[in-house]
Amino acid sequence: MIVIVIVIATSRTHHMSHRYHERGHIRQNAAQHDLAIEDFTEAVRLSPEYDSAYCARGYSRIELNQLRLALGDFELALRYNPHNATAYNERGYVRLLLGDYENAITDLTAGLTVDPKNAHSVTNRYAAGARCLSYYT
Helix, strand or coil: CHHHHHHHHHHHHHHHHHHHHHHHHHHHHCCCHHHHHHHHHHHHHHCCCCHHHHHHHHHHHHHCCCHHHHHHHHHHHHHHCCCCHHHHHHHHHHHHHCCCHHHHHHHHHHHHHHCCCCHHHHHHHHHHHHHHHHHHC
8 A cells, every 4th residue: 555655646746747847848938947947946856867857947047048057957967868869969059158169079979979860969069160170270
């Protein structure tokens, strides 16, 4: 009987986490990034290994120019899912914005290894490579 209660509680927590994640995306699409961050934060509080919620929160933080916090979100996403191509791409993009071109290229290449058809990774990797070359020449 105890096992049944634990399974039901876990299922409800997982369901609520997804609901916060969904609402966060709605707020994100409405450019309400502060509110979206609150929802994504609640989603990961309920389900700490929810890598997609970390990515979504990181994206909103990019939009608010909270680049260091965004970087941390993408690192958490990759800790819980090292095959998350979006997390590699977005972390690479943040590193590109921060001027860390070599690590940006490394992340974007890793993202392409996971998902070779990811157009954002291709575009961002090209931009990082061009900036890296101009930085060293």
